[in-house]
Structure formats: C-alpha cells, structure tokens
Amino acid sequence: MASRSSTLAQPAVFRGVGRSLLLTLPIALWTLLMFTPSFQRAGRDLHIAAAVVILFMTALFFLMMRTGETYRWRRIFFVALGFLFPVGFIASLVAERGTMSIPLSRMVSGDTPFCFMVTPTIILPAAFARTIIFPGAILPTATNTRSIAFMIGLWFAFTLVLGKAWCSYACFFGGIEEGFAAFPKRRRLHRFVTKYGGILRLIPWAILVFVVLLSAAILEPVYCMWLCPFKTVTEFPAVRNVETAIQFGVFVTLFAGLVVALPLLTKKRTQCGFFCPFGAFQSIFNKINLFEIRFNREKCVDCTLCQTACPTVALSKDSIREGKTLLNCMKCGACVDVCKKDAAVWHLKGTPVAVKPERARLLFLYGAWALAVMFGGNILAGSIAAIIGFLPWK
Amino acid sequence: MLGLTTGPVCLASCGPVVLPWMLVQPQGVRWHSRQLLLFLAARLAGYLVFAAAVWLVGSSIPHAWSRRSWLVGGIQVLLAAALVVYAAGWPRRRCALAQPSSQLVQIGEAPRPRTSGALALGFLTGISLCPPFLVAGVRAAQLAHLWAALLFFAFFFVGTAVWFFPYLSLGFVQRTPAVVTVARMVAILLACWYGLSGVSILIERAFYG
Numbered sequence: 001m002a003s004r005s006s007t008l009a010q011p012a013v014f015r016g017v018g019r020s021l022l023l024t025l026p027i028a029l030w031t032l033l034m035f036t037p038s039f040q041r042a043g044r045d046l047h048i049a050a051a052v053v054i055l056f057m058t059a060l061f062f063l064m065m066r067t068g069e070t071y072r073w074r075r076i077f078f079v080a081l082g083f084l085f086p087v088g089f090i091a092s093l094v095a096e097r098g099t100m101s102i103p104l105s106r107m108v109s110g111d112t113p114f115c116f117m118v119t120p121t122i123i124l125p126a127a128f129a130r131t132i133i134f135p136g137a138i139l140p141t142a143t144n145t146r147s148i149a150f151m152i153g154l155w156f157a158f159t160l161v162l163g164k165a166w167c168s169y170a171c172f173f174g175g176i177e178e179g180f181a182a183f184p185k186r187r188r189l190h191r192f193v194t195k196y197g198g199i200l201r202l203i204p205w206a207i208l209v210f211v212v213l214l215s216a217a218i219l220e221p222v223y224c225m226w227l228c229p230f231k232t233v234t235e236f237p238a239v240r241n242v243e244t245a246i247q248f249g250v251f252v253t254l255f256a257g258l259v260v261a262l263p264l265l266t267k268k269r270t271q272c273g274f275f276c277p278f279g280a281f282q283s284i285f286n287k288i289n290l291f292e293i294r295f296n297r298e299k300c301v302d303c304t305l306c307q308t309a310c311p312t313v314a315l316s317k318d319s320i321r322e323g324k325t326l327l328n329c330m331k332c333g334a335c336v337d338v339c340k341k342d343a344a345v346w347h348l349k350g351t352p353v354a355v356k357p358e359r360a361r362l363l364f365l366y367g368a369w370a371l372a373v374m375f376g377g378n379i380l381a382g383s384i385a386a387i388i389g390f391l392p393w394k
Numbered sequence: 395m396l397g398l399t400t401g402p403v404c405l406a407s408c409g410p411v412v413l414p415w416m417l418v419q420p421q422g423v424r425w426h427s428r429q430l431l432l433f434l435a436a437r438l439a440g441y442l443v444f445a446a447a448v449w450l451v452g453s454s455i456p457h458a459w460s461r462r463s464w465l466v467g468g469i470q471v472l473l474a475a476a477l478v479v480y481a482a483g484w485p486r487r488r489c490a491l492a493q494p495s496s497q498l499v500q501i502g503e504a505p506r507p508r509t510s511g512a513l514a515l516g517f518l519t520g521i522s523l524c525p526p527f528l529v530a531g532v533r534a535a536q537l538a539h540l541w542a543a544l545l546f547f548a549f550f551f552v553g554t555a556v557w558f559f560p561y562l563s564l565g566f567v568q569r570t571p572a573v574v575t576v577a578r579m580v581a582i583l584l585a586c587w588y589g590l591s592g593v594s595i596l597i598e599r600a601f602y603g
Contacts, residue, residue: 128403128405128406205576206580207583210410210583217407217410
C-alpha cells in the first residue's frame with residue numbers, strides 16, 4: 001500500500017476524542033441494532049463474528065470523525081468486504097451443494113440469490129413482457145430471504161439519497177479491485193489512462209445499453225450469463241458444453257484483466273471505471289441525489305493531484321475548472337483527502353458551495369455508513385463466521 | 395391483432411439494431427421519420443419475402459425448420475456486418491486518432507448517414523426469425539392462397555410497425571460526441587454478439603448437420 005504521506009494532505013479536521021465519540025454514537029447504536037438478530041440466532045461463531053464487525057465498523061467511523069479523512073478508512077472496510085464476500089459466499093455454496101457451479105435446474109427453480117448488478121437489465125423485460133428475467137424469487141421464500149423485491153427496495157432507497165456512492169460503500173465486488181489497486185507503489189499506464197480517459201469512461205455506458213437492449217431482446221440476463229467478471233469468485237453455470245466453457249473463459253479473462261492485472265498496473269478501479277454497466281446506471285442517480293463533491297475555485301491551484309488520486313477517472317481538467325466532478329463520481333472521498341488546499345469539498349445540493357463542507361460530509365457519511373453497516377456489515381459477519389467455522393482447532 | 399399484441403416483443407427484438415443505428419443519425423425528427431419509414435418499408439419487403447417462402451414451403455415447415463439454422467446463422471452474420479458498416483461506420487479510410495487529446499470522446503469520425511443503411515437493416519430485421527414472426531409464419535403457411543399469406547403478413551406488419559414509432563423520440567436526443575460514440579460502441583458490441591452467434595450456428599450446422 002502506498003504510504004499515506006506521499007499521497008494525502010494533512011486533514012482539514014482533527015477532532016478531539018470526546019467529540020469524535022459523540023459523533024460516532026449514532027452509528028454505534030445503528031450497528032448494534034443491525035446485529036441484534038445475529039445475537040438472537042444460535043451459533044457461537046456468528047456471535048463472535050458479529051461482535052468483531054460491530055467493533056470494526058464503529059472503530060472505522062470513529063477514525064473518520066477523528067482524523068477528518070474519509071477515503072483511507074472507507075477503503076479498509078471496502079477492501080475487507082471485497083475479499084471476504086467471496087469467502088463467505090463460496091463457503092455457503094460448498095456447504096449447500098458442494099461446488100461453486102450451479103446446475104441449470106437450480107437456476108430455473110429460482111434458488112439463485114439476487115444480485116443488484118442485474119437491476120438495469122430486468123426493467124425493460126418486466127415492463128414489456130411482464131417477466132423478471134433473473135432466476136430468483138421476487139418475494140422472500142423459505143430458502144431465500146434476500147428476495148428481488150427486498151434488494152431493489154434497499155438499493156432504490158439508498159441510491160436516491162446517496163447516488164453513485166453505492167459503488168463505494170455497498171458494492172461487494174468493487175473492494176477486490178480496490179485492494180489490488182492499493183498494492184503497487186507506482187502508477188503505470190498513467191499517461192494512457194489520462195489520455196484516453198474520455199473514451200474509457202464511455203465504455204460502461206455502451207455496455208449498459210448493450211446488455212439492456214440484448215436482455216430485453218432475448219429475455220436473458222446477458223450480463224450475468226456472459227460478462228460478469230465476478231462469476232469467477234462466486235457462482236457460475238456448470239461447464240457442461242462448449243457454450244458454458246466459453247462463458248467461464250470470458251468470466252475468468254475479464255476478472256484477471258479488469259479486476260487483478262489492470263488495477264495493479266494503473267492503481268485505478270478499472271472494472272468499476274471502464275466496464276461496469278451497473279456503475280453507469282448508478283451514475284444517472286448522481287444527477288438527482290443529495291450529495292456531491294465540488295471544487296472551490298478560489299482555493300484550487302489546478303495541481304491535478306485530485307485527478308491523479310481519483311480511482312475511477314471521474315475528474316478531468318475541464319470538470320475541475322468548472323468546480324465539479326464528472327457524472328461517474330462515486331463519492332469515495334479520495335480527491336477531498338488528497339487536496340492540499342482544501343479546495344475539494346463535500347457539498348449538500350441546494351446549499352452554498354464550500355460553506356460548512358464538514359457538515360455536508362457528516363450528513364453524507366451517516367447515510368453511507370448506515371448503508372455500509374446494513375449491507376456490507378452483515379456480509380462481513382457471515383464471512384467471518386464461515387472462516388471461524390473452518391479453523392482447524394475448532 | 396397478432397401484430398399489435400406481439401408488438402412489444404418485436405420492439406424488443408429489433409431494439410438492438412434500431413437504437414444504435416438511429417443514434418448515429420443526425421439529430422432531428424424529420425430526418426428520423428424519413429429513415430424510419432425507409433427502414434419499415436424494407437422490413438415490409440422482408441416480411442413479404444418470408445411470407446411467400448413460408449407459403450411455398452407450406453406443410454413441409456418442419457423440414458424447412460431443420461435447415462433453418464443455415465438461414466438464421468447467415469442472417470445474423472449479415473446483420474453483424476450491416477451494423478458494423480452502417481452504425482459503427484467501419485471500415486473507414488483513415489483513423490482520426492493520430493493526435494488524441496485529453497478531451498477525446500470520439501473514435502474517428504461518425505458514419506455518414508446513408509439510405510442503404512435503413513434498407514439493409516430493415517430488410518435483415520424483416521427476415522429475422524423472432525417468436526411472433528414464427529407464429530405468423532405458421533399461420534400464413536396454412537392459408538390457401540399466396541395472396542392471402544402476403545396480405546396476412548402485410549397486416550401483421552402494420553400491427554407491429556405501430557410499436558416502432560416511439561423510436562422517433564430518439565430524434566430529440568442531442569447528438570453530442572459522447573452519445574454518438576456510445577452508440578457506435580454499442581453497435582460494435584452487438585455486431586460481435588450477432589456475428590459470433592451466427593458463426594457458431596453455421597459451424598454447428600457444418601459439423602453436426
């Protein structure tokens with residue numbers, strides 16, 4: 001991981017311990033509330049895991065309050081989520097059916113847990129053909145409590161408030177590449193990314209339109225069946241013929257290229273920034289949500305440190321000159337933390353820019369961290385419980 | 395009635411071809427109306443050709459069905475080629491990427507609008523075999539006279555064509571370089587999809603009969 005001193009500036013806010021604890025209290029209570037059901041269920045492993053996650057999430061929020069930094073602490077949670085999610089998911093698959101591959105009969109019977117990534121592709125078929133083209137249960141069933149309706153409701157409520165921040169605080173895939181992007185000290189291919197950023201940023205939109213149109217035409221979740229890199233670390237159709245072999249090959253190639261190799265080379269979230277159609281879909285909600293990052297032009301010296309730090313190429317020289325981010329900003333806070341002049345600020349829409357930005361940050365973080373705890377926290381707890389279950393001395 | 399009720403399926407089936415192609419056309423509803431009418435005229439021609447073929451084959455449809463794969467594979471490959479030429483605008487004489495800037499959001503020049511694009515894409519989608527089309531084909535094959543089959547398909551076309559008029563709203567979409575580039579990228583992706591799908595069908599037919 002690159003040393004912080006070389007990339008991040010001195011934080012603008014450094015609160016006392018008492019005040020930081022006070023500001024952390026609502027999140028601590030929310031976290032306890034979210035994990036109450038875990039303690040009511042039987043299982044020592046789950047109780048330990050829940051306690052660990054409560055401490056972990058509360059401590060990270062406390063550090064955000066104390067240091068005034070967002071990106072650094074959020075990244076720890078996000079990378080942990082990214083790497084632990086597949087562990088828990090694979091463990092549950094192996095325990096249930098002994099393999100990561102899913103037979104067609106299980107898919108047809110709707111046993112697949114719903115993934116938010118397919119949300120944009122199910123809208124048109126639902127409207128025109130009155131069919132949900134994802135093989136999951138619309139309402140909760142005995143075996144699948146995370147139904148399609150539950151996931152879409154949760155996603156929509158938080159997206160309206162936080163916009164594309166979903167991609168930085170809730171997505172259980174983005175953390176994998178953010179983890180790989182954090183490893184190298186040097187940025188390679190930086191000139192290439194800067195030079196072709198304009199075109200690269202458009203690719204997720206093209207893939208979004210492609211999968212939406214094709215999914216509606218053939219009534220099949222095209223992204224899931226053919227393009228999802230994360231099938232490699234979750235579940236995939238059982239390889240039984242040439243077609244499924246090609247599918248699996250595509251998944252592995254995309255994962256190796258976009259989630260591992262390119263983040264290692266560029267220190268960017270390349271899958272999120274240059275491929276993910278769901279990310280493009282989320283970008284639309286950046287237009288209507290409450291929070292954004294703005295640039296105080298009176299303080300900005302056009303050093304472009306923020307542009308270099310942005311993990312998804314959501315800044316261009318023009319956008320900085322206009323005092324805004326591009327539409328694909330996922331509000332990770334990297335640009336704000338790296339700015340040495342405090343020109344990059346959190347902003348609540350409808351209020352004056354750069355007036356009480358810390359208040360806007362606090363309001364945003366309460367929403368975003370509540371989402372992180374509710375969504376990611378439970379995933380973390382499940383994965384940690386699975387790991388504890390596998391420990392040899394147990 | 396069959397055309398009207400199955401129209402949404404036609405809309406979805408032809409959407410992957412119509413949307414990227416229309417988005418690379420110049421902005422303006424008048425231009426789009428003209429192009430859409432040409433597209434629909436070519437599509438009608440495709441329908442009538444299919445109606446005549448189906449009527450001639452008649453009761454031996456199951457036999458034709460076994461040979462269908464050649465036809466489906468061939469149509470998909472042609473559709474892929476048409477998308478590349480008319481929507482993506484390739485191949486071109488020169489690549490305009492010699493001096494890219496950080497503002498770059500365009501891959502070379504956008505394709506020039508051509509009447510032949512509307513005709514080619516319209517005809518190819520007109521003979522593409524989507525589920526409602528096959529239902530109509532079976533019905534047409536059972537009719538006593540060729541003119542009845544043609545008339546049936548003409549009315550079927552009218553029913554489905556109504557559903558294409560919402561595409562005229564694309565004429566209002568502002569043609570920024572980003573919109574045109576995304577449309578061209580979509581066309582390339584769809585061409586890859588149709589091309590690979592068509593080639594795999596042809597290979598399957600060639601090796602397994």
